[in-house]
Amino acid sequence: MAGYINIDELERLGLNKRALLAFTDEEKQAAIDTATAEIDSWIARAVDVPLTAPIGLAVKLHTARMAVYNLLSVRGMDPDADRLIFDNYKMARDFFLSVGKGLVQLGDNVLPPEQNPAGGDDEPYMESDPSRGFSRYWV
Numbered sequence: 001m002a003g004y005i006n007i008d009e010l011e012r013l014g015l016n017k018r019a020l021l022a023f024t025d026e027e028k029q030a031a032i033d034t035a036t037a038e039i040d041s042w043i044a045r046a047v048d049v050p051l052t053a054p055i056g057l058a059v060k061l062h063t064a065r066m067a068v069y070n071l072l073s074v075r076g077m078d079p080d081a082d083r084l085i086f087d088n089y090k091m092a093r094d095f096f097l098s099v100g101k102g103l104v105q106l107g108d109n110v111l112p113p114e115q116n117p118a119g120g121d122d123e124p125y126m127e128s129d130p131s132r133g134f135s136r137y138w139v
Contacts, residue, residue, distance in 0.1 A: 003032035004039065004055050004063040014064030015085075023071055031074075035066035042096040047106065056107040062092035 007028050011017040020028065039059075040049040051059060069089035072082060079086070098104040 002050070003029070003036040003067075004051060005032055005060050005067070007032070009060055010064050010067055012064075013061050014068040020068075020071070022075075027071060027074075028067070031067040031070040032063065034070050035063050038066065039063060039096050042093075042100045043106075044100070046100050046102050051106070058095065058107055062095050065089055065092045 005013065007025055010028055010032060011020055014020075023031075036050070039062075043049060065085075065088040069085055072085055077085065095104060099106060
C-alpha cells in the first residue's frame with residue numbers, strides 16, 4: 001500500500017529522526033500504511049480515495065502525526081510524557097473527520113524539501129525507553 005507520506009517525510013514531519021531510530025523502516029512503513037488506511041476510512045464519503053499526487057501539506061503533516069502515534073502506541077506510551085503525541089493524533093483525527101463531514105477542504109500546498117517543522121539536528125530530541133517512556137536530550 002502506498003501511504004500519503006514516505007519514511008523521509010515521517011522523519012521530517014512526525015518526530016525528529018533520531019527519536020525514530022529505535023524503529024525499523026518496516027515498522028515505520030507499517031505505521032504510515034495504517035495511518036493512511038485510517039484516513040481513507042474517515043474521508044471516503046467526501047473525497048475519492050486513495051488521494052492522488054500532489055498530496056497537500058496538511059494531509060502529509062497529519063498523516064505523519066498519526067503514524068508517529070501508531071509507532072509509539074505499539075511500544076507503549078506514558079500518558080503524561082507523551083501527551084503531545086496523543087494531542088497531535090487527536091488533532092489529525094479531528095481534521096480528517098472534518099474533511100469526511102465536508103467541513104474542511106483538502107489543500108494542495110506542498111512542503112518544500114528543506115523545511116523541517118519537526119526541528120533540525122541541533123534541536124532537542126526525544127528517545128523512547130520502554131521502561132520509562134521518553135527522555136529529552138540536547139545535542
